[in-house]
Amino acid sequence: MSRDLPLEQQITLIELVDRVLNKGVVVSGDITLAVADVDLVYVGLRVLLASVGTMERLQGQPA
Amino acid sequence: MLYLYAFVRGSGHLPDTAGIAGAPATFVPLGTVAAVVAEVDGALEPTDENVLAHARVVDALAAANDAVLPVRFGRGFRDGEDLAAAVALFAGELEERLEELSGCVEIGLHVTAPAQPAQPVASGRDCMRHRLRDLARIDTLAADIHAPLAERARAATRSRSVGTSALLRAAYLVPVADVDAFRGAVDEAQRRYSELSFACTGPWPPYSFAVLEREGAAA
Numbered sequence: 001m002s003r004d005l006p007l008e009q010q011i012t013l014i015e016l017v018d019r020v021l022n023k024g025v026v027v028s029g030d031i032t033l034a035v036a037d038v039d040l041v042y043v044g045l046r047v048l049l050a051s052v053g054t055m056e057r058l059q060g061q062p063a
Numbered sequence: 064m065l066y067l068y069a070f071v072r073g074s075g076h077l078p079d080t081a082g083i084a085g086a087p088a089t090f091v092p093l094g095t096v097a098a099v100v101a102e103v104d105g106a107l108e109p110t111d112e113n114v115l116a117h118a119r120v121v122d123a124l125a126a127a128n129d130a131v132l133p134v135r136f137g138r139g140f141r142d143g144e145d146l147a148a149a150v151a152l153f154a155g156e157l158e159e160r161l162e163e164l165s166g167c168v169e170i171g172l173h174v175t176a177p178a179q180p181a182q183p184v185a186s187g188r189d190c191m192r193h194r195l196r197d198l199a200r201i202d203t204l205a206a207d208i209h210a211p212l213a214e215r216a217r218a219a220t221r222s223r224s225v226g227t228s229a230l231l232r233a234a235y236l237v238p239v240a241d242v243d244a245f246r247g248a249v250d251e252a253q254r255r256y257s258e259l260s261f262a263c264t265g266p267w268p269p270y271s272f273a274v275l276e277r278e279g280a281a282a
Contacts (some may be wrong), residue, residue: 007262008262008264011173011262011264012264015171015173015264015265015267016114016115016118016267017114018222019118019133019267019270019271020114020117020118020121020135020136020270021109021114021135021136021137022135023133023135023270023271023273024069024133024134024135024136024270024273025070025132025133025134025135025153025157025160025273025274025275026134026135026138026275027067027134027138027149027150027152027153027275
């Protein structure tokens, strides 16, 4: 994410990533444990960490 | 693998939008609801591109349907049978949630305070006391801002702040027809608390309100 983006746009990007990765219904659960070979998608934290990093930088900027 | 984007009503519309890896989304009817999925090869990395593609499909669904229940990024199933078995656990609840979210969008709110210069304090104990007082003040202020907005919304939720300067991070479920009035209420709050910075985001598909009661048991 670029530092050149306006603040509102940066917040929107952070909010988007947070929603897609951390919100929304979860429908694996019980069945994932019951069926061992379900090809569960790997979800890492790279994007989220990048977004937190952006937030930290925003705090350093004058309002 | 069947990659799952969202649920819509069985009678819903499927927009023509390329999703993750350019794969077209399809409907899998499951009783009165339909799962929106795409056939994707192998495991998925949460790259910017994949996350944005997920968001794009959910956005397109929200634009084409009265009700959409977004699914969290990264849910895949071996085949239609596994998907149906997983969804069977939530039979009935998906339909209820779709009903509740129907005609509504989510508005996000970020309220931030300007950074305070550090106060010189005499002792560690005083420092702790100051911090606790600050935290209590911030909590009260956030609640004062949040409560009247929550009252205007169909539902509301507050989330943990990302970073320390965010005073309030919240999401509000608002009927499409009330979005302008709701934004007006946020503008009003901005005028009242002029030293704070209000940023409204959205309208979003109702990600923050796509919660199933059984999730806790299933996690």
